[in-house]
Amino acid sequence: MLIQILTPVLAHQWFRKHEPTLSTAAACILVLPLANLAIESKLSQPDAPLHAFLDAFSIPSFLLRVLFFCFSLASLIVCYRLSPFHPLADYPGPLICKATKLWGAWVALRGDSHWYVKDLHDRYGPIIRIGPNELSFAEKDAISHILGSQGMPRGPLWDGRRFRQGSNDKPYDSLIDVRDNKIHHQLRKGWNNAFSAGPVKDYQELLEIRGKQLRDHLNSFSVKPGKGDSTPVDFAKWFSLFSFDFMGDLAFGGCFELMRDGDVHGFFTAMEEGMELPAVMQHVPWINPLMLSIPFISSRMHAFSSFGVQQATNRAAMQTKRKDLFYHLYELPAEERGGSIGDQMELIVADCLLTIVAGSDTTATTLSAILCHLLSDRKVYDTLRAELDEAFPSHSIVDGWPEIEIDKVGKLPYLNAVVNEGLRLVPALPTHLQRAPEAGSGGKVLGDMNIFIPEGTAVNISPFTLHRDPRYFSPSPEAFIPERWLANSEGTFTTNREAFIPFSYGPANCAGKPIAIIELRYLVAILIRSFDIYHASCKDATPEVLDAKAESWVNALKDRFVFGKSELLVDIVSRK
């Protein structure tokens, strides 16, 4: 009996100090009860030979041991997590979160993590415990200590989000899931160069072509003023197709034509459907290898990966030099050092796929959020339209459309205020900017905040919570009010830019921010300048009805680590 109790106690002591992995968990669950049986049999019959134990072995008694072992280990773990001896015992939070991460996984499955964490902060305060070994900070002064250059590397959730497992030599897949600051810094240098001013100018040319293509597609659904009804168009879908095509241009030299042909390969659908599982797995990262080994679950991810290999090979073989991300990230540096890109192919594929995953849904969701709110407030819409009409006048026409000069869109204050307000209310990565102390460091002191984060603790910052905090954005933090971003708004609004982190902060912030922000401004400008747009069948709707439209669209957003959006049906009238 003593042995039966001692084994889970020892296992618990081990797991307190080490992150569980699939193999240690499996070994523990199967091997320890077996060893336990063997030792017991040896103690009761010291002179019996080994085969006597094997003869006496029965599957039911072994399973019973396994059950007892699991139950005892789970009880010990939960008691310890709820006890005053746990290093995070002093932080407030609900008992269920302190006891198990399975609760976080359940909330993630519902897609509600953004509201859940925000509500917890409203109830318990700015620093709370949202998992047995996990804190969440809603405090602007903590941002630089956690995410900044003296902050911490990415946290354990990334072990659960990898769709290809790393090895001991290379314990990461692509830039975004690197958990070691030195390796991240090394890899990030190339990305920073590839998104510096010169290369971004090259990407703008690709953006303009895709922006105009989107306008032409949408125009085919529009009506001329006063000539009947238009066909409602799902903006959310078109923004996704557009951003997928544009990211394909950047990463692989233009491999997708989703706006033109639809999703014939099924990769867009695979990516959308593939968002749900990692969003749950990130809460129990050690199960990820098991999931990835189940063919039914991993087949689409493998297909996406093989597609990446094929496209990267095609792109590498292209004779003409396209000035895309692939060129700036890999070909140009290889030329400069007089080498070739051949030996880097594995990382190239992973990075190109990362570009598509990180850059498409994020932009499409933000664009949908901005348009949804604009259409719900006609006063804001008209103010923006007036600014755009003045900046891009009717006498400057190219191919029948007013010319939108991309270099000018960053200089329009109201347009920029509208884009910021969309990013504030619907930050595409709403809840889990996660970091954790470096392995082997023992822990991390958060600058002058006098807070010690023990090793093994994950720390989250939720932009969704910060962006709706009345201490930082008021009045009406939940309302879409672009005016709060205007230079002359001081005195009327509190707008704390230090708490505005839709692209995160510090050395692992969004690498693609320089092009993403131009993309958002350009797309909003081209659409509002070219069309009159209304929520479907809402041309003459009251402000209350329009408000409700925006509210229900925002409430339908699902937190799948990146926001998953529902359709946004609109009517379009051409202004050509």
Ligand code: HEM
């Ligand atoms: C509105 C659009 C976008 C938003 C809101 C957004 C947001 C973010 C955020 C919050 C992170 C950091 C996560 C963290 O701190 O853990 C991130 C990382 C990243 N994003 Fe974006 N993103 C957008 C568009 C893009 C685009 C267009 C690209 C590529 C062209 C891109 C590429 C990346 C990459 C490569 C990383 C990883 C950076 C690193 O680990 O150093 N993103 N993004």
